[in-house]
Amino acid sequence: MLIRSKIVQKLHEITTKKGWDIAPENIVVEQPPKIQMGDFATTLPLALVKSLRRKPVDIANEIASEFSMDEVASVQPLPNGYINFFFSTPFLQSCFKSVLENPRGFISNPSGMGKKALVEFVSANPTGPLTVANGRSAPIGDAIANLLEIQGYHCDREFFINDMGAKAQKVAKSVFFYYAQQLHHPIPPPEEMYPGDYVPLLASSYIEKEGDALLHMPPEKAIEVLQEYCISKMISSIREDLEFFQIYFQSWFKESTLHDGYIQDTFQQLCSQKVVEEKEGAHWFLTTQFGDEKDRVLIRSNGLPTYLLGDIAYHRNKLERGYDLCVDVWGADQSHVNPLKWALEVLGFASDSLKTVTFQLVHLFRDNKEVKMSKSGGNYITLRDLLNEAGPDVSRFVYLSRSNEQHLNFDLDVAKNRDPKSPVFYAQYAFTRCKGIGREAEACQIDIPHRWDDVDISLLTNPSEIQVLRRFAIMPELLDRACSSLAPHLVTQDIHILANDFHSFYENCRVIDTTNIELTKARLLLVKGIEQLLSVLFAIIGIQTPERM
RNA sequence: GCGCCUGUAGCUCAGGGGAAGAGCAUUUGCCUUCUAAGCAAGUGGCCGGGGGUUCAAAUCCCUCCAGGCGCGCCA
Numbered sequence: 153m154l155i156r157s158k159i160v161q162k163l164h165e166i167t168t169k170k171g172w173d174i175a176p177e178n179i180v181v182e183q184p185p186k187i188q189m190g191d192f193a194t195t196l197p198l199a200l201v202k203s204l205r206r207k208p209v210d211i212a213n214e215i216a217s218e219f220s221m222d223e224v225a226s227v228q229p230l231p232n233g234y235i236n237f238f239f240s241t242p243f244l245q246s247c248f249k250s251v252l253e254n255p256r257g258f259i260s261n262p263s264g265m266g267k268k269a270l271v272e273f274v275s276a277n278p279t280g281p282l283t284v285a286n287g288r289s290a291p292i293g294d295a296i297a298n299l300l301e302i303q304g305y306h307c308d309r310e311f312f313i314n315d316m317g318a319k320a321q322k323v324a325k326s327v328f329f330y331y332a333q334q335l336h337h338p339i340p341p342p343e344e345m346y347p348g349d350y351v352p353l354l355a356s357s358y359i360e361k362e363g364d365a366l367l368h369m370p371p372e373k374a375i376e377v378l379q380e381y382c383i384s385k386m387i388s389s390i391r392e393d394l395e396f397f398q399i400y401f402q403s404w405f406k407e408s409t410l411h412d413g414y415i416q417d418t419f420q421q422l423c424s425q426k427v428v429e430e431k432e433g434a435h436w437f438l439t440t441q442f443g444d445e446k447d448r449v450l451i452r453s454n455g456l457p458t459y460l461l462g463d464i465a466y467h468r469n470k471l472e473r474g475y476d477l478c479v480d481v482w483g484a485d486q487s488h489v490n491p492l493k494w495a496l497e498v499l500g501f502a503s504d505s506l507k508t509v510t511f512q513l514v515h516l517f518r519d520n521k522e523v524k525m526s527k528s529g530g531n532y533i534t535l536r537d538l539l540n541e542a543g544p545d546v547s548r549f550v551y552l553s554r555s556n557e558q559h560l561n562f563d564l565d566v567a568k569n570r571d572p573k574s575p576v577f578y579a580q581y582a583f584t585r586c587k588g589i590g591r592e593a594e595a596c597q598i599d600i601p602h603r604w605d606d607v608d609i610s611l612l613t614n615p616s617e618i619q620v621l622r623r624f625a626i627m628p629e630l631l632d633r634a635c636s637s638l639a640p641h642l643v644t645q646d647i648h649i650l651a652n653d654f655h656s657f658y659e660n661c662r663v664i665d666t667t668n669i670e671l672t673k674a675r676l677l678l679v680k681g682i683e684q685l686l687s688v689l690f691a692i693i694g695i696q697t698p699e700r701m
Numbered sequence: 702g703c704g705c706c707u708g709u710a711g712c713u714c715a716g717g718g719g720a721a722g723a724g725c726a727u728u729u730g731c732c733u734u735c736u737a738a739g740c741a742a743g744u745g746g747c748c749g750g751g752g753g754u755u756c757a758a759a760u761c762c763c764u765c766c767a768g769g770c771g772c773g774c775c776a
Contacts, residue, residue, distance in 0.1 A: 166740090182719080186720085191719085195720095198719065198756060198757065199719090199756080200756095201757090201758090202756050230720090233756090234719080234720070277776070290738060294758065304726040315774065319773080319775085320776095346707070434774050435774095449774045450774095456774085458775085484769090484771075485771060486768065486771090486774070487704085487705080487770095512706060512769080515769090522734065553715090555715075557707085558714075558770095559705075559769065560716095574725095574738095578724085578740055581736080581738050582739095584736070584738090585735075589735050590735090591735080593735080595734090637759055641715080644715095645716095645723080648723075648724080652723095656739095658739075658740080659731090659739065659741080664734090664735050
């Protein structure tokens with residue numbers, strides 16, 4: 153149980169005993185803005201002012217005098233009606249011990265234990281390379297999967313390949329045009345030419361592999377062959393980009409596998425629930441029943457299923473594969489979240505079995521000016537370009553330092569220079585310093601303590617040492633917030649404050665001191681705790697733990 | 702026009718009923734000792750405007766202003 157919940161429970165016991173009427177969910181316990189103010193604070197006295205018709209400070213004093221918990225050493229009622237709580241030394245030490253024994257377990261809230269989750273992300277159309285814009289979903293989805301694993305879920309990552317779309321066909325037609333041109337049998341260009349340098353390259357790579365065979369078959373057949381070739385080629389290039397980003401998918405799910413009767417079956421199931429109606433030759437999902445502004449087409453008048461129906465079938469498939477939770481990471485331009493959720497409910501799935509995380513667009517800046525990107529205009533910067541310039545760690549950190557729902561302004565100049573002012577350097581530098589201390593200890597032939605019992609923790613009395621211990625104690629609360637809201641950027645923030653505490657400690661407390669071995673050992677253990685906790689947090693957002701910088 | 706997102710320090714952004722925050726920029730101290738890619742302190746704010754709910758609003762509601770995205774029998 154989180155310490156915060158324990159404090160709420162204790163406060164509720166007190167109010168109940170006194171006959172004051174307030175529900176536990178209305179008792180606010182939170183971290184004060186500054187750590188000097190305490191580890192937790194409550195505004196409970198203020199909430200009681202009206203019903204009790206008493207001064208906040210009096211209520212605060214009365215509650216504080218009744219409050220007693222092993223984990224809390226000091227309870228400070230304030231004149232403005234707040235009550236601040238400070239953790240007790242034994243509690244801080246027990247948290248420290250947990251950090252050393254099992255840092256990952258310490259920050260985990262195993263609410264997903266025994267459950268399976270599937271995170272679907274990126275799922276970019278296989279019609280071109282990943283860009284800096286749609287690449288945003290890569291670190292977000294990966295970090296969300298990591299957060300779910302922290303909660304005990306068995307989590308898989310899946311990439312949905314849209315291999316049936318009209319866009320894939322357009323690319324194939326454009327490639328066919330270049331193919332014929334390069335073989336000196338020019339044909340008229342297609343109505344819509346796909347821009348981008350990679351389009352003619354696809355043509356020449358096919359020529360290299362298969363020669364002019366396509367010229368000897370009917371154009372429709374040739375385009376079909378090319379379409380399949382282009383998709384597999386683009387997918388493997390996307391896969392390479394993602395692997396360079398150290399993102400790996402358990403499954404690559406092709407839309408076409410749903411077209412073998414599964415989509416039709418899903419459609420029939422919806423029909424049998426009486427939420428489908430035929431109008432103007434098409435079949436409509438009656439979403440206005442759920443409050444939608446208009447109904448949505450499931451099967452077009454030409455008999456082909458819409459994207460929505462395909463997506464409903466796909467999500468039904470995911471849930472039928474036994475996942476308790478499906479998370480989708482979607483760009484802000486996806487607008488069919490609600491119709492999809494309604495359909496899944498109609499099909500009998502729990503409404504909370506699908507969570508969607510949306511992310512806003514990315515704006516790129518170079519020389520303080522916005523770089524306009526447009527894929528259809530052939531003007532874009534690829535994810536690979538970014539990774540080559542900035543490296544995976546800086547890229548991840550920038551992507552994950554803002555809330556998903558914020559528009560992200562990505563400054564390419566910062567990335568390009570591998571700016572040492574970047575927050576990722578600050579965090580990784582803290583880790584490197586930990587490692588440096590370890591090397592120094594070895595050089596001085598000081599045994600690095602491995603067992604809790606080998607050291608005297610009570611020697612850690614410096615304010616910056618105490619602050620590190622207090623930060624350890626609060627870490628499970630911080631991670632719980634990140635997990636429950638599937639918000640990796642909060643982890644990025646937590647890393648920053650922990651790194652800050654460490655740098656401050658490093659400055660104030662010389663660790664290696666051959667004249668005071670006992671204190672040195674205690675501090676080495678503290679450094680080990682920080683190092684382990686940083687490793688776990690770095691792993692969540694997917695950045696490296698460098699030995700040296 | 703309708704829907705979603707956004708407006709917080711000079712810049713980029715966290716916070717999303719409770720005590721205004723971080724990084725960058727800027728000013729000033731701190732290296733013969735574990736990496737100064739660091740630490741410490743300072744400057745900088747009617748949290749877009751106005752109204753409402755509340756003991757309490759940057760946060761919730763209404764309205765206005767400004768920006769982004771979406772609004773096909775596209776995917």
